[in-house]
Amino acid sequence: MLPRSPDHGARGIRLACVGVQGQTVGTMRHVPSIDALELLSAVAHHGSISAAARETGCTQQSASARIRSLERTLGLELVTRSPHGVALTASGRRVLTWTDDLLAAAERFRAGVERLRGESTRALVVAASQTVAAHMLPAWLLALRAAQLEDGREPTSVRLVTANSDETAELVRTGRADLGFVESPDIPDDLSSSTVADDVLVLVTAPSHPWTDHGSVSLDDVADTALIAREDGSGTRRAWESAVRKRLGRTPVAPAMVLSTSAAIRSAVAEGIAPAVLSDLVVADDVRLARLRRIAIAGPAISRPITALWRGTPRDLAPTSRDLLEAAVRRGIPT
Incomplete structure (x- = not known):
């Protein structure tokens, strides 16, 4: 949150526009907090107050109250609510364009202060x-x-x-x-x-696997084989499945087993349960110690x-x- 001067008190920042005769012609008694503007930005992105609440780390009830408070502060209706979610009004969309600029400036301010302070x-x-x-x-x-x-x-x-x-x-x-x-x-x-870099995925098997007698195996054969894989959401699994879809126009068969760590997968492969596709970095030591065999997949290398x-x-x-x-x-x- 941006710092506030000591005399702001609970009333926030009072901005006045003074005419040539010294007469006040316009006043906005409060400037919204950065937290409130971050919430408005999240609401616009998700189209949902509950999703925006999760992103900004507050409850849905608190988020709804904060949006209403922001509307009262600005004297504008910013969002409309319906059974399908929330949407910004025309005023809300105008405010959002200024909000994005202000949030970016606030982040640059924070980063600059941290640099001065010795980040x-x-x-x-x-x-x-x-x-x-x-x-x-x-x-x-x-x-x-x-x-x-x-x-x-x-x-x-x-x-x-x-x-x-x-x-x-x-x-x-x-x-x-x-x-x-x-x-x-x-x-x-x-x-x-x-x-920042590119990583290569390789196929590995137990030393006793029949594929070790082949110079290489086709991508079709590997895609038709139930492998040991990481969970959904894993970059390794997603990169492998994406490569198969891109090159073969289909998805690989379902995994034989799903494990949550690369170490567990390497152990299962070494036990002969099924092959796996993992980062070359991850399997390098096992290959060098002959616990696993690296099997070439015909065609271009699979990288991510x-x-x-x-x-x-x-x-x-x-x-x-x-x-x-x-x-x-x-x-x-x-x-």
Whole structure:
């Protein structure tokens, strides 16, 4: 929320327009809070007060009361309610255009103050899907630390939250993470994004699997085989299914088993339950130790983007988040 001068008190900010004779010609006694304007923006995006309440972290009852209070403050009807949801009025749409500008300015203000205060003293909360968290972020964080030390700055304290790609996007969307990294080809359109690297997916089996006698297997054969897969919302699973749909025009068969971690999938594959498609980074050690066999899939390699997500526009990216993105691009995929 923007700071308020000490003399504002409970009455908010009083703005007056004074004419040439010293006569007040117009007064707006209150300026809405940033929280109220963020809620209006969320209502416009979702078309639902309950969804906007979830996004902004309040109850539906509180959100409805806040919208009514905002309308009283401005003296305007901003939304219309119907059984199908809520929609902005003509006045609401005009206010929203100014609201978006104000929220972006508020975020730039916050980021600027944090830079002046020394943002590196505040923990940067990073959400990342499993492959990124385990196999990419450690190298990126080392690169960030080295760059900050070289510039004579205090290294940033980073708190990492591991989740799947859908969960990571939601953590960023709700402000519980400053920056997110996902492995999914499907990027949410309500967040800013930037591709920082590309990851390759490979097929792995147990050493005893019949495919180990083949030089390669066709994508058709793999798509017709029940694999061990991650849960819905996982970037790995979504990237594999997207590649099959793009190249074959159909979806792969349902998984033989769904497990929530790559480590559990690797163990199940090694036990001979079924093959799996995983990141080459994830299976590298198992392949080197001969616990798993990497099987070539005929045709072009299956790759997926590693994408950074954040709230706001590209210019709203906080300085330390920008530093981490630059470190990720410089370092790329660890080898």
